[in-house]
Amino acid sequence: MADNIVAKDTVVKLAYTLTVDGEIIDMADEQDAIEFLQGHRNIISGLESQLDGMKVGENKTVKVSAEEGYGAVDEDAFDEVPLSEFPEDVTPEMDMELELKDAEGNDLYGRIVAIGDESVTMDFNHPLAGKELHFEVKVVDVRPATAEEIAHGHVHSHGGHHH
Numbered sequence: 275m276a277d278n279i280v281a282k283d284t285v286v287k288l289a290y291t292l293t294v295d296g297e298i299i300d301m302a303d304e305q306d307a308i309e310f311l312q313g314h315r316n317i318i319s320g321l322e323s324q325l326d327g328m329k330v331g332e333n334k335t336v337k338v339s340a341e342e343g344y345g346a347v348d349e350d351a352f353d354e355v356p357l358s359e360f361p362e363d364v365t366p367e368m369d370m371e372l373e374l375k376d377a378e379g380n381d382l383y384g385r386i387v388a389i390g391d392e393s394v395t396m397d398f399n400h401p402l403a404g405k406e407l408h409f410e411v412k413v414v415d416v417r418p419a420t421a422e423e424i425a426h427g428h429v430h431s432h433g434g435h436h437h
């Protein structure tokens with residue numbers, strides 16, 4: 275098998291630039307390329323499926339729909355939070371991102387999308403939900419995964435075992 279081609283059970287080093295709505299929101303150059311196990315959903319499926327067959331050094335533009343990225347916007351993920359529930363030292367502002375706890379004590383990340391007299395509307399969707407993602411990617415390196423990495427479903431980057 276060609277060991278410099280991206281395929282399931284290879285470890286891929288990928289440099290990328292992520293653009294959403296014409297704005298660069300994330301990037302990793304070749305020095306700090308991300309490393310992941312291909313074919314195990316370590317990265318979003320819409321990107322992963324477009325990498326199969328790429329060679330080391332190859333560049334590609336990959337467009338990922340919201341459905342294959344972070345999902346559609348869920349209308350049920352908007353919630354009214356009474357102002358009385360905010361800590362006294364927090365003044366709600368539009369687009370402010372907050373970590374709250376739900377009734378069971380789980381962490382929730384939300385963004386303020388409307389402020390009323392007695393409550394604010396919070397959006398608990400992923401910030402990239404509903405967005406089309408544009409990736410410019412470059413395959414920096416590909417190597418076969420070890421049997422242990424395949425069994426675990428993730429990369430063991432630095433020789434040591436991390437869990």
Ligand code: ZN
Nearest residue numbers: 426430436437
């Ligand atoms: Zn492991």
